[in-house]
Amino acid sequence: MNRYAALLRGIMPTNPNMRNEKLRGVFEGLGFERVATLLSSGNLVFRCADTDAVELEDRIQRALNRELGIPGGTILRSYEELRALVDRDPFEGLTHERGSYLTVTFFKDPKPTVEPPDSVDELTRVIGYDADARAFLTVIDNSNPKTTDFMAWLDKTYGKDITTRTWLTVQRIVKKLET
Structure with missing residues (x-):
């Protein structure tokens, strides 16, 4: 399983659709495992088998837009890159x-x-x-x-x-x- 961090732009925890539990729900709905949030500013970590980060960014962003109305700003980094x-x-x-x-x-x-x-x-x-x-x-x-x-x-x-x-x-x- 590959480990990733999704760094979301423009997340405001005062917006009910941008709260951690809703963000985690979108990621879990995409089939990602061990989804967790860090702080309340759009930092999510997860695991999945996918290796194409660009495709994953697009897939996540489409889901965030469709399910929560979050328009854009998903940037992905692998654990290895951040480490x-x-x-x-x-x-x-x-x-x-x-x-x-x-x-x-x-x-x-x-x-x-x-x-x-x-x-x-x-x-x-x-x-x-x-x-x-x-x-x-x-x-x-x-x-x-x-x-x-x-x-x-x-x-x-x-x-x-x-x-x-x-x-x-x-x-x-x-x-x-x-x-």
Whole structure:
């Protein structure tokens, strides 16, 4: 059985159709095994025999749209991809805290169309692009309300086929996939 994490974009737990139990129900209805949610922000882990991640993303997204009215934003990563990213420790020596918020922005497409700059603004430092994980790694000074400018920049520059998670969440997802 293959282990996957589905990272859903735009999940708001206040929306009754986006609650964890409903999301799990869609995944279980697709025949996936050991379905579990992590936090309330669209992180699901599951197991299935399928190996075509692109087809799985599409199948999941169609089901979410059909059953819950969730329009889009499913990005899949295998356990192996996420485990390798964590093992590479791209944020070595950095601590996730308010002034240095460690984030990973996952891309649906294999290669972003625009190379990341070294810095987007004075509050955001781009560590780099991890090609194996298909993700930007950034350190954000989250103590300033202007931080949201970076998220807007990401959307404007790369579109909606991305989703961002904290480094701590990525690590938690990997641990959940190991159970």
